[in-house]
Amino acid sequence: MLPQVIAVAIFIIMFGLVITEKIERHIVTLFCGLLTIVVLFGLCMRSTDAIMQTLNVRTLFTPEFWYNAGSSEDGSTGINWATILFIAGMMIMVEGMALVGFFRWLCMSIARLVKYKTIPVFITFMLMSAILSMFIDCITVILFLAAVTVELGRLLKFNPVPMILSEIFCANLGGAATMCGDPPNIIIGTSLGYTFADFVVNTGVIVLVALILVVVYFYFFFRKELTANNSDIDIANMPDPKKVITNKKGFIIHTLIFFLAVALLVTHAMTGLTVAFIGVFIALLTLIAAGKKAPTLIAKADYKTLLFFIGLFVVVGGLEQTGILEIISAFIGKISGGNPRLIVAIIIWISAVASAFIDNIPFAATMVPVIKSLAETENVSLAVLAWALSMGTDIGGNATPIGASANVVGTSVAAKKGYPISWRRYCVSLVPPTIMVLVAATLMIWFRYL
Amino acid sequence: MEKKQLIISVGREYGSGGHYIANKLAEIFSLPVYDSNLMSDLASENNLYLHKLSKYDEVPKKHLLSRTVCGYSNSPEENVANLQFNFLRKKASEGKSFVVVGRCSEDVLSEFKGLITIFVLADMKDKINVVRKNENVSASVAEVLIKQMDKNRKTYHNYYCKGKWGDSRNYDLSINSSKLGLDATAEFIADYIRKRTDN
Numbered sequence: 001m002l003p004q005v006i007a008v009a010i011f012i013i014m015f016g017l018v019i020t021e022k023i024e025r026h027i028v029t030l031f032c033g034l035l036t037i038v039v040l041f042g043l044c045m046r047s048t049d050a051i052m053q054t055l056n057v058r059t060l061f062t063p064e065f066w067y068n069a070g071s072s073e074d075g076s077t078g079i080n081w082a083t084i085l086f087i088a089g090m091m092i093m094v095e096g097m098a099l100v101g102f103f104r105w106l107c108m109s110i111a112r113l114v115k116y117k118t119i120p121v122f123i124t125f126m127l128m129s130a131i132l133s134m135f136i137d138c139i140t141v142i143l144f145l146a147a148v149t150v151e152l153g154r155l156l157k158f159n160p161v162p163m164i165l166s167e168i169f170c171a172n173l174g175g176a177a178t179m180c181g182d183p184p185n186i187i188i189g190t191s192l193g194y195t196f197a198d199f200v201v202n203t204g205v206i207v208l209v210a211l212i213l214v215v216v217y218f219y220f221f222f223r224k225e226l227t228a229n230n231s232d233i234d235i236a237n238m239p240d241p242k243k244v245i246t247n248k249k250g251f252i253i254h255t256l257i258f259f260l261a262v263a264l265l266v267t268h269a270m271t272g273l274t275v276a277f278i279g280v281f282i283a284l285l286t287l288i289a290a291g292k293k294a295p296t297l298i299a300k301a302d303y304k305t306l307l308f309f310i311g312l313f314v315v316v317g318g319l320e321q322t323g324i325l326e327i328i329s330a331f332i333g334k335i336s337g338g339n340p341r342l343i344v345a346i347i348i349w350i351s352a353v354a355s356a357f358i359d360n361i362p363f364a365a366t367m368v369p370v371i372k373s374l375a376e377t378e379n380v381s382l383a384v385l386a387w388a389l390s391m392g393t394d395i396g397g398n399a400t401p402i403g404a405s406a407n408v409v410g411t412s413v414a415a416k417k418g419y420p421i422s423w424r425r426y427c428v429s430l431v432p433p434t435i436m437v438l439v440a441a442t443l444m445i446w447f448r449y450l
Numbered sequence: 451m452e453k454k455q456l457i458i459s460v461g462r463e464y465g466s467g468g469h470y471i472a473n474k475l476a477e478i479f480s481l482p483v484y485d486s487n488l489m490s491d492l493a494s495e496n497n498l499y500l501h502k503l504s505k506y507d508e509v510p511k512k513h514l515l516s517r518t519v520c521g522y523s524n525s526p527e528e529n530v531a532n533l534q535f536n537f538l539r540k541k542a543s544e545g546k547s548f549v550v551v552g553r554c555s556e557d558v559l560s561e562f563k564g565l566i567t568i569f570v571l572a573d574m575k576d577k578i579n580v581v582r583k584n585e586n587v588s589a590s591v592a593e594v595l596i597k598q599m600d601k602n603r604k605t606y607h608n609y610y611c612k613g614k615w616g617d618s619r620n621y622d623l624s625i626n627s628s629k630l631g632l633d634a635t636a637e638f639i640a641d642y643i644r645k646r647t648d649n
Binding site (some may be wrong): 016019020021154159302307359399402405407408409411412413415416417418419420421422425446 | 457492493497499502503505506513514515516517519520522523524525526529530532533637
């Protein structure tokens with residue numbers, strides 16, 4: 001009983017401190033991770049096995065960690081090194097692309113392609129946000145899209161806020177379509193052994209339907225606001241996309257590396273290369289291509305997020321080792337009466353509501369062992385629960401300005417440029433499509449799998 | 451010879467007459483005043499919607515409704531505050547002289563040599579009289595308003611600044627406007643500024 005109380009106490013302290021933001025979140029999770037190892041595993045449980053399993057370092061030295069797509073061995077226990085290495089690799093790749101002006105070039109080129117007409121820009125930017133987020137982290141996608149949207153808003157005289165809100169939603173939606181789009185998916189995929197293709201044919205299909213629904217929804221919801229001040233545009237006076245490319249040769253190389261990363265991810269179930277391998281390989285290629293600028297790319301990588309993940313996995317490992325997550329899963333099984341449809345609905349909607357207000361990464365990391373245990377005890381397919389968890393955490397995060405990283409970054413970029421977005425404005429615009437997509441996802445999972 | 455830069459930062463309690471004194475100082479030294487009008491300058495310089503910015507003017511950040519990711523905060527209050535701080539820094543960097551009311555200016559502009567920081571307070575009964583007159587409310591409502599506004603200003607200030615709001619160690623001069631009256635207080639401060647600047 002005492003170990004369970006300590007594990008829960010550490011978890012609650014961690015969550016509380018992360019929410020208050022008094023201390024940087026990576027320091028919080030690392031400190032709580034240390035508490036878990038020293039107090040919980042060391043002093044209370046006196047278990048070196050628990051420490052070793054949670055630190056999970058041995059997995060790095062197994063061949064399966066690098067070459068064996070679909071392996072879930074050791075994945076959901078303790079630190080998920082595959083997630084960390086993959087995210088680190090993608091961070092470096094994205095920094096390399098940003099350095100040569102790829103994202104600004106892409107945004108400007110698409111705007112030019114649709115002749116700077118507001119509604120076509122609005123629709124193409126939503127689609128671009130969703131597609132890019134399938135492969136690149138949502139923060140980077142929104143960072144560039146929102147900045148260019150404000151710029152275009154000033155040039156074309158439209159209010160950029162509706163467009164930024166739509167881009168945020170589509171970034172989170174696109175991220176749900178693939179294994180590497182959103183951190184919860186990376187955690188779910190690497191922990192449970194699902195491949196890129198598994199996500200695409202399952203959550204990807206739901207996202208495709210949802211994307212069509214939300215594009216139509218946003219078009220009707222925002223079109224009056226977007227076309228209010230439109231006037232004739234002289235394309236000749238618009239910025240030339242080519243001018244934002246800082247290094248032509250570098251641009252070609254980093255774009256090729258990006259496409260190589262996409263190809264490796266799409267085919268990793270066939271090639272057997274794990275996402276950890278792909279992350280490290282792509283990072284190395286990017287650093288070689290960057291040459292002298294390699295140290296800048298390493299320095300720019302968001303190491304705080306990686307440390308946050310490490311601490312988080314240790315704390316969740318504490319919950320797992322003490323059996324707390326099994327108690328939660330038994331509770332869900334009990335209230336659902338073993339009804340698979342009810343279990344799926346509970347997973348989706350509880351994940352969605354929780355992710356709307358708290359960081360969906362710790363939530364997903366906590367829920368992975370829960371759904372694993374549920375699948376064993378309640379005779380429900382683990383895959384179905386995984387897709388439910390993915391949709392709940394990824395889509396639920398859309399509902400509030402603090403629900404997902406893309407929301408925070410998007411609203412912040414808008415406010416920094418002088419377009420503050422209130423909670424009311426945000427929720428009035430994005431809560432209805434969030435509910436719409438969650439209902440669609442629940443129904444699709446029910447009728448497709450159960 | 452080029453005139454030395456003079457920036458007068460006036461912090462104030464609600465109802466203390468700090469705003470009146472700031473305007474008086476601006477008149478004496480022929481300087482522009484930045485208060486809530488800072489938002490309209492900010493909006494017109496950047497082609498922004500004034501009404502959307504104004505509602506966050508000197509409003510404290512709502513911590514429970516805010517999150518920060520990679521240095522980006524969703525809080526409109528925090529982002530608008532930073533827009534104002536950058537605006538003030540830009541004006542000061544251009545060598546301009548001005549009077550600024552509140553907006554953490556004693557901290558935000560602390561690197562500028564020409565900065566003189568004042569904090570104006572007053573006795574509660576005088577503050578109640580001022581607020582009653584200005585807002586056309588009863589004495590009890592005025593007192594509630596004063597406490598609420600000062601709490602907001604304190605929370606707003608202390609989030610962004612190292613020093614505490616109203617702490618005399620944080621300002622060159624802290625003065626109770628009830629003792630001399632508003633005009634005489636303004637004259638007293640003006641004398642102090644002249645002695646500091648040989649103006």
